[in-house]
Amino acid sequence: MKNVAIIGGTGYGAIELIRLLHAHEHMQVKKIISHSEHGEQLASIYPHLTDFIDYPMEELEIESLKADIDIVFFATPAGVSKQLIPKLEDSQLQCIDLSGDLRITDRSQYESWYGGGAAPQETLDHAVYGLSEVYREKVKEAKILSNPGCYPTSSLLGLIPALEENIITSHPIIIDGKTGVSGAGKSPTAMTHFSETNDNVKPYKIAKHKHIPEIDQYLSAVASEPIAVTFAAHLIPMTRGLICTMYAQLRKDISTKEVIDLYKSFYQSDPFVRIRAEGGFPTTKDVYGSNFCDIGIQVDERTNQLIIVSAIDNLVKGASGQAIQNANLMNGWDEQHGLNSLPIYP
Structure with a gap:
């Protein structure tokens, strides 16, 4: 049994880690570390955890982590882990960073x-960049793991097979992304206020989203040439879920069925990627609460474009679930361990 610490213990990412790790046979949460709420019981903030977490949150103590913990999940905002992980590199700790640092x-x-x-x-x-399905062998050897962002997870899983098999051009690639409000984190803002989000779809950070360079970087590595995507994010009135619709120009004549067969072959050993049959497209409800990424594909013969639709739960496959999937790989466990549950529906 590996002892786990979660740093940034009161955010949505941490709470999802706790939910998923509760059913994990090889990992046990021993420390929940919070700068702002140390000394408090987590159940006083999240009553649904009553009787599950019976110890108070702690202040960060580097030496205590090194002595008592095997795996540290950093469920922190950007700017925190880049300061802390270098202080832990001389230990045997496995560090899994859910931020963008x-x-x-x-x-x-x-x-x-x-x-x-x-x-x-x-x-x-x-x-090591922890897009599990693409970098599995590197993840297995990792000690420091950078967990992908939610939009990049959906986008990269949707686009990489087509780029790797050279059936699309590297320009233009257009990604239309939509996410639920939990993607903005726990802290309330005017943008996430109920009266602003309810019955509303709101574009945000157009051409300026922090996930753009991440998508560019890993698509460029696959294509062996610079790629700059056009990316537009939208906030939609639901709690969780994320869907990306992607458009790319085809290099050759190919049918929808042929592309679907290519994707099924590419992901044949990946239990969390599900490719839809021809004419089928995923919805966010299809993956709600799960670690699945569902992908639908259509060739538009009229415009010679490939259209890819990729849906994930932003808090699971887009964050905490993928982090646990990576921890499983890093420790030689079945990568589905603790994650092989059905999506919640409706």
Whole structure:
């Protein structure tokens, strides 16, 4: 049994980690660390955890982590883990970062998109990008794991097979993304206020979203040439769920069935990616509360475009579920362990 600490214990990502780890046979949450709420019982903030977490949240103590913990999940905002993980690199701890601090390998790019200084280059060089289905073998050897963002998870899983098999051009690639309000985190803002989101669809951070350089970086690596996507994010009036509709130009004549067969072959060993039959497209309800990514595909012969629809739960496959999937791989466990539950429906 591996002992787990969660840093940033009161956010939605941490609460989802606790929910999923509760059913995990090989990991047990031993410390919940919160800068703002240490000393408090987590159930006083989240009553649904009453009788499940019976110890108070703690302040961060680096030496205590090194002595008592095996795996640390950083469910923190950007800017925190880049300061803490370098202090833990001399230990045997496995560090899994759910923030964006280690996803961008070019420090100047990070500073341009995120603001503030980037993580040390040595830490970035040691971090493995945890898109489990694509970098599985590297994840297995990782000690520092950078968990992908929610939009990149949906977008990359949708686009990488087509790029790798060279059936689409690298330009233009257009991604229309939509997410539920939990993607904005727990802290309330005017944008996430009920009266602003209810009965409303709101574009935000158009061409300026922090996930853009992450998508560009890993698509470029697959294509072996620079790729710059056009990405538009939208906030929609639901709690959780994320869906991306992607458009790319085809290089050759190919049928919808042929592309579907290609995707099924590409993901044949990946239990959490489900490819729809011809004419079928996923909805966010189809993956609600689960670690699945469901993908639907259509060739538009009229415009010679490939249209890909990719749906995930932003808090599970887009964050905490994928983090646990990566922890499973890092420790040689079945990657489905603790995650192989049916989606919640309706």
